[in-house]
Amino acid sequence: MTKKTNKKALLAAFAAFSLFLSATTGASAATAEENYKFYCAQCHGLEGRGDGVNATENQPVSPRDHTSAREMEKLTDEDIINSITDGGPSTSKSSLMPPFGKTLSKSEISELKTYLRKLCKCKGK
Amino acid sequence: MMISKIIASLALSVFFLTASSIPALAGATEGKKAFEAKKCGQCHQSEGPAREKTIKDQLAKKGPELWYAGSKFAPAFLDKWLADPRPIRPLEYNSLTKKNAGNHPKLSSADAIDVAAYLMTLRSADVKDGAIQPRDNPKGRAIFIKKQACYGCHEVTVRGNKAGGLSGPALTGASKRLNPDWVYAYMTKPRIFKPVKDMPDYTGYINDAEMKDLSAYVGSLD
Numbered sequence: 001m002t003k004k005t006n007k008k009a010l011l012a013a014f015a016a017f018s019l020f021l022s023a024t025t026g027a028s029a030a031t032a033e034e035n036y037k038f039y040c041a042q043c044h045g046l047e048g049r050g051d052g053v054n055a056t057e058n059q060p061v062s063p064r065d066h067t068s069a070r071e072m073e074k075l076t077d078e079d080i081i082n083s084i085t086d087g088g089p090s091t092s093k094s095s096l097m098p099p100f101g102k103t104l105s106k107s108e109i110s111e112l113k114t115y116l117r118k119l120c121k122c123k124g125k
Numbered sequence: 126m127m128i129s130k131i132i133a134s135l136a137l138s139v140f141f142l143t144a145s146s147i148p149a150l151a152g153a154t155e156g157k158k159a160f161e162a163k164k165c166g167q168c169h170q171s172e173g174p175a176r177e178k179t180i181k182d183q184l185a186k187k188g189p190e191l192w193y194a195g196s197k198f199a200p201a202f203l204d205k206w207l208a209d210p211r212p213i214r215p216l217e218y219n220s221l222t223k224k225n226a227g228n229h230p231k232l233s234s235a236d237a238i239d240v241a242a243y244l245m246t247l248r249s250a251d252v253k254d255g256a257i258q259p260r261d262n263p264k265g266r267a268i269f270i271k272k273q274a275c276y277g278c279h280e281v282t283v284r285g286n287k288a289g290g291l292s293g294p295a296l297t298g299a300s301k302r303l304n305p306d307w308v309y310a311y312m313t314k315p316r317i318f319k320p321v322k323d324m325p326d327y328t329g330y331i332n333d334a335e336m337k338d339l340s341a342y343v344g345s346l347d
Contacts, residue, residue: 030180038180039323041221042278042292053221054278054290087273087330096277102326 032115035108039100040066048119061094072120079124080113156243159236165191171247175320183321188218193318194244196252197307199300203241206302207232213302215280215291249310251317257305257340265342268335273327275339281346293324296346305344312336 030038037046045051048066055063065071075083075091082090084104088097100109117123160171168188170176175190177183194203210229217223232240269275275296276289282297299308311318313336315326331339 034180037221038184039325042323043290046221052292053216054292056290058288059277059290095272095274098273098277098325099327099330100325102329 030108032108032111035104035112036115039103040112043096048116059096061096063096066116066119069120069122072116073122073125076124077113077117080116081109084109084112152239152242153246154243156236156239156241159232159240160243163230163232163236165240171244173249175316175318177319177321180321183319184219186219190319191244192247193249193252193307195246195248196254196310197304198245199302199304200245202302203244204238207237207240208234214294221292249307249317251314252304252307252310254304254306257309257337257344259300259305259344260341261345262338262342264335265338265340268331268339269342272335273331275343278324296343299343299346301347303344305340308343309336309340312340 036044036048040048041052043050043052043054043063044066045055045063050063050065050068052063079091083093083097085099085101087099088094090099104112160166165171168186170186170190170192173192175192177186208231210227210231212225212227214225217225278290278293280287280289280291280293280295280297282288287297312327312331313333315322315324315328327336
């Protein structure tokens with residue numbers, strides 16, 4: 001076997017392995033961004049600025065601006081996870097934030113927390 | 126003499142019963158033909174069960190599924206709506222940015238009656254009929270407004286004024302549009318009807334008695 005064919009074989013094996021990986025992780029697993037844009041964006045907006053279509057003038061509270069470091073720093077990672085899982089009242093906030101604990105898996109909620117930290121470019125207190 | 130009279134009246138009532146049920150059946154058959162001819166199936170799934178498994182599958186759908194329409198809608202709603210379709214969702218289906226243009230095809234009165242008759246034959250065994258009576262009740266209202274704030278996504282009309290969010294179908298006029306038995310089934314068995322949807326699954330957060338009160342309340346909204 002020459003060096004060239006060796007390289008080709010290695011590449012083919014790598015491609016097959018990647019294919020196997022993507023098949024086993026499953027096409028159904030949604031990314032945090034996909035989940036955010038499907039569920040959260042309704043109120044928090046597609047870019048996370050708290051300006052989703054449900055943030056109408058007559059709502060009693062405004063959705064949190066996820067890009068605001070000043071606002072998001074007030075929340076611990078646990079607060080974020082609890083709020084997504086059991087809704088606003090779990091962190092003494094409005095019930096307008098609904099519970100997603102039966103809709104999203106624990107790992108999806110944890111990934112959303114990481115996504116929110118990227119949006120605010122901040123850490124929890 | 127008496128017996129022959131009874132037989133005659135029985136025969137007459139059988140005749141009337143059969144005659145009165147024929148138009149509905151004929152309407153459904155014609156309606157299915159019209160549904161196919163007008164290619165309604167390009168946007169609306171008419172055979173269950175639900176097929177979508179991922180967010181991408183849901184977003185690929187162009188309109189609401191109708192395979193359980195006969196269980197979902199109030200009996201006299203669809204024929205009127207199909208002849209004069211007015212937006213139910215403030216936004217375009219599956220969009221969070223585009224306003225509903227209100228451009229659903231309008232059917233002739235005759236077609237609307239037939240297609241509605243067909244759609245009302247599409248029933249789900251998961252909806253138990255007659256269990257929930259529409260009723261404005263304080264417990265249901267408290268869940269809708271305070272406990273889970275359903276109005277956050279579903280627009281309602283309060284004392285003549287529209288209020289609430291826009292991402293879900295409006296619930297103004299739900300009393301004329303929805304079967305409260307379906308609302309209860311949808312809330313308690315959400316994955317049967319829509320396995321992937323942007324509304325959270327509330328099972329475990331709203332108990333069964335509350336689900337009944339809430340469904341009765343939603344069924345009473347004008």
